[in-house]
Amino acid sequence: MGERNKIWTAALVVIGDEILSGRTHDKNIAQVASWLQVQGIRLGEVRVVPDDQDAIVEAVNALRQRNDYLFTTGGIGPTHDDITVDAVAAAMGVDVIVHPEARALLEAYYDTRGGLNDARLRMARTPEGAQLIPNRYSGAPGIRIGNVFLMAGVPNITAGMLDALTGTLEGGDPVLSETVGCWIAESEVAELLREVEHAHEGVQIGSYPFFREGRSGANFVIRSTDADQLASCVHTLCEGLGEMGREFTPGGI
Numbered sequence: 001m002g003e004r005n006k007i008w009t010a011a012l013v014v015i016g017d018e019i020l021s022g023r024t025h026d027k028n029i030a031q032v033a034s035w036l037q038v039q040g041i042r043l044g045e046v047r048v049v050p051d052d053q054d055a056i057v058e059a060v061n062a063l064r065q066r067n068d069y070l071f072t073t074g075g076i077g078p079t080h081d082d083i084t085v086d087a088v089a090a091a092m093g094v095d096v097i098v099h100p101e102a103r104a105l106l107e108a109y110y111d112t113r114g115g116l117n118d119a120r121l122r123m124a125r126t127p128e129g130a131q132l133i134p135n136r137y138s139g140a141p142g143i144r145i146g147n148v149f150l151m152a153g154v155p156n157i158t159a160g161m162l163d164a165l166t167g168t169l170e171g172g173d174p175v176l177s178e179t180v181g182c183w184i185a186e187s188e189v190a191e192l193l194r195e196v197e198h199a200h201e202g203v204q205i206g207s208y209p210f211f212r213e214g215r216s217g218a219n220f221v222i223r224s225t226d227a228d229q230l231a232s233c234v235h236t237l238c239e240g241l242g243e244m245g246r247e248f249t250p251g252g253i
Helices: 028-039 053-065 084-092 100-110 118-124 155-165 186-198 227-243
Strands: 009-015 042-049 069-073 096-098 125-127 131-133 142-145 148-151 176-182 204-212 215-224 248-250
Touching: 009 028, 009 053, 028 042, 028 069, 028 155, 028 204, 042 053, 053 069, 053 084, 084 096, 084 125, 084 142, 084 148, 096 100, 100 118, 100 131, 118 125, 125 142, 131 155, 148 155, 176 227, 186 204, 186 215, 186 227, 215 227, 227 248
Parallel strands: 009 042, 009 069, 069 148
Antiparallel strands: 096 125, 131 142, 142 148, 176 215, 176 248, 204 215
8 A cells, every 4th residue: 555645647748740830739738637637647747749750769768667657649540650659669669460459440430431441450550469448439449558558649539538548547546427417419518518627626527419319418427536526516517507597417318
């Protein structure tokens, strides 16, 4: 139990020439940082590197050794300049393989989308010994090897991968969650969700829209490591939905 008072840390390597050129504005730093905070893990440092294997290898080796966890975003995809998998494998001294489970996921995903070609098959490549992180958006999974997590550069895909990891990292405080369901379009409630989340530090609200019986609804999953903050956030959200004239369902729909 000697690690009870240890502060667990993570680092992030953001990969991509388009970030460094300013063509793309990074959103992943903020979302990884807030997700880690909810897990009870501190984001200690961030490095932004180009699509260059030596630069990625150097950053990965430096940061994974002085942090409990390392996340990377960007550079995993179907094109020749997506080199994160190769760079991380080189950093860790392992080969790159076509992961059979990743291949099966991609085959299923592309079955009705024109089939699996060589470019798409690149997204099944992982460092040898890696595990997969589910991706409910595009079939191409994230990758975990040791204490390193390789994630997409597209923010909503990264968000889904983080969601799949919620509560699974050792060292963080237990993540508590409550669900509130409501028959409302996600766009109508986006501003309320932002305000409520902003007012409750260390609380994260995930929104999961659905379409049933000819109408739109959403389940909102509120997560925190602090029971009081969680209860306060749930109360404020329900109050806000009530003020909008909406009925809500504790526990979800």
